Amino acid sequence: MTRQVLKDKKRRPVIGLFLEGVPIAYQAGLFFGAADAARQRGASIICVPGQASEKVPTGPAPPLFNHVSPADVDGLVISGALGRNVSPEEFMSLYGRFLSKPMVSIDQVLGDMPAVFVDKESGF
Numbered sequence: 001m002t003r004q005v006l007k008d009k010k011r012r013p014v015i016g017l018f019l020e021g022v023p024i025a026y027q028a029g030l031f032f033g034a035a036d037a038a039r040q041r042g043a044s045i046i047c048v049p050g051q052a053s054e055k056v057p058t059g060p061a062p063p064l065f066n067h068v069s070p071a072d073v074d075g076l077v078i079s080g081a082l083g084r085n086v087s088p089e090e091f092m093s094l095y096g097r098f099l100s101k102p103m104v105s106i107d108q109v110l111g112d113m114p115a116v117f118v119d120k121e122s123g124f
Contacts, residue, residue, distance in 0.1 A: 013043040016073035016098075018065060020081035021049045027079060030106060034077060046073060050082060070098050080108025080115070 017034050019027045031047055038045040048064050076098050083091050088111055095103070105115040 013041075013074040014072065015043055015045050016068050016076040017045055017047045018076065018082055018095075019047060019049050019079045027081070030079060065094070070101055073098075073101060075102040076104075078103060078105050078110065078113075080105045080110065083108050083110040 015034070015038055017031065019030060021027055027049070034047075035045055046068055048068055050064055076095075078095060082094075083105065086094070091110060103113050105113050107115070107118050109115050
């Protein structure tokens with residue numbers, strides 16, 4: 001059963017942020033940066049932690065991601081770590097339901113999805 005996330009009453013854009021577990025320092029940094037950017041631009045953010053897996057779980061998506069549907073978000077940011085260790089077909093079975101929304105990957109090329117990369121050399 002999918003739980004509906006209520007959109008902001010002010011109709012601010014709602015951005016979904018799927019990360020590989022917020023307790024990981026790198027992923028936590030992505031969350032805080034995304035939250036700051038969303039706040040500065042008048043958007044809301046829904047952050048859903050998950051984990052990369054070598055095998056796609058039974059069902060259409062990992063359990064936590066089932067709580068966010070395409071109707072709940074105006075766009076989606078996916079940590080590239082969530083695309084690690086899965087084939088393009090498995091990735092599409094997990095996130096393909098969001099194809100009607102703008103999506104971007106962080107730090108990994110995931111099919112035709114636009115991607116941004118972290119400059120690990122300068123710490124920027």
